[in-house]
Amino acid sequence: MVKKSPTIGWFEKLYPNTSTFLLPFPQVQGLNSSWQWYLKGITTPVLRNKIHPYYGTYFPTRFEHLELFDNWLKHYEGAKKTAIDVGIGSGVLSLQMVKHGFQKVFGTDTNPNVIVGLAEFMGNTKLSRKIMLDFGHLFGKWDKQTELIVFNPPWLPKTHDLDSLDEAIYYDEKLFPDFFKVAKERLLPEGKLVVIFSNLAEITGVTKEHPIAKELLEGGRFQLEKCFKKRVKKASNKTKRDQHWRVLEEVELWILKNK
Template identity: 70%
Template sequence: MNSEIKINKPTPVGSDIKFSTFTENSPIGETIKSLENGKYVLVDEMYKNGLDLLHEIQGYLKKKFSGNSFQEQREFRKEYRELSHRVLIRIKEHKLDVKKAPSIGWLEKLYPSTPNFILTLPDIQGLNSAWQWNKKGIVLPVLRNKVHPYYGVYFPTRFDHLVLFDNWLKRYEGPKKAAYDIGVGCGVLSMQMVKHGFQKVFATDTNPNAIVGLAEFMGTTKLSRKIELDYGNLFAKWEKPHELIVFNPPWLPIKSDADKYDSAIYYPENLFPDFFKDAKNHLAEEGQIVIIFSNLAEISDTTTEHPIQKEIEEGGRFKLELKLTKSVKKASDKTKRNIHLRESEKVELWVLKHQ
């Protein structure tokens, strides 16, 4: 693994940015209009003041985008991102410079030589949430131990697709010498394969935080000898064919500029063609490709094209060996996703072999 990997982290706000101060007594309406006009505000006095402002921004935008369509929700998220990222908080000596603020260990860990700077409040919220998850760890139904995701690394908050993969692994009767895990994230799929007897997993990711975080999590344990990591696109530096390739890509195609900020959820147009082209040379003769996907894009009318089905019908490289589906569990009352979509959503497990 490359020891010179540069971590992704929020970029401090430039010193040339001009801002007004926002306190408990600042007029909400005028502040939101100021944000809409491209101005910045710095939260002062209490951390809660910033949270209250974000809450008011959400309420304002919910009235503006009152529909429930998937597209309108996208527009809401895009504008909320723009406005909320103009709300700032100052950091002094790696601490938030407001009262009753959370203590966030990432501030010192990710910015060791920069004790004083300014970040956007959404970036602060992301760092805080990630710190809590990293400290507490996450229990997954398919693993014996908790995972402790690093900052900026996607981790599953729903588990239907993991259960589907675990059930497939239980019935897998092929060789278990080596496998690829493309887009390793916090390492769940790799750890599932190790749990089910794979001797070696070669895991890659284009997110440097995933590689650094997983290496730190594994340390010098037995797991670190079972899972080898490389920072890079698709198969990265590895060329040798293996008997299993596992791929859990994003489930929605990029449709707007805002989507590009979340590479764990949205995939670029070239992802699947590039993957299948490279997989052809990385799959052993009798090997299998397992792709974990969802029908979310189809039921949300995001696209009528299924990238895996298209490869099977037009690619000329692979044939379908097996397709499994599983309905997702009922949405929580707290979920932000459309409930009517959740009711018809299914996770998919596709098994492909060479033509």
């Protein structure tokens, strides 16, 4: 109601029957920027079209890991019938797979806003017949084996109780053991398991444990085919925050196959 305040479309979209909202200012700011991201969309170096992240969903703001994945997809020579994208988020990895010729991608997410947002984004287009969605934990209802499983998991171990958006960033101690256990059942004999990760937890001193290295060492289920790494670009000079560790940050693309 404040004069000249920006229009925040989420109010009408999510609460069509309410006309007055009483909110703390930081929440208004959050809702406003989320609406702007959604409206204007985000350009990535790996997709021709923009992505339009729905309210309360994770979306990429740096793209090195997407470039690593795109490059790997370019050289991938296996079958392209089906793939599973665990924790589909803004859908960016699924869209990359479709771009590279995958016929069907099965995506899941535990954040309901992700599923609602992507369903709206795809509407009734051809894309909606290529990317199938399920609101569920890990593999959700997708129980058929596929030739490719992709997971860009949270990169930091959890230290507090999580809400939906936190679940994109922090993992609990069960996430990786459960993921690898079910992945073993869902991956076709000649299939590839692709996990995106980063050395963020390590270089910020949060933990020395690397969940993928740990699985390879102790799981007895998968072997390493290749691990690609890429330096993350330095934060802009305008950023005043103390981010000295940023120069060391690398994203990782782990390619695993059945043992």
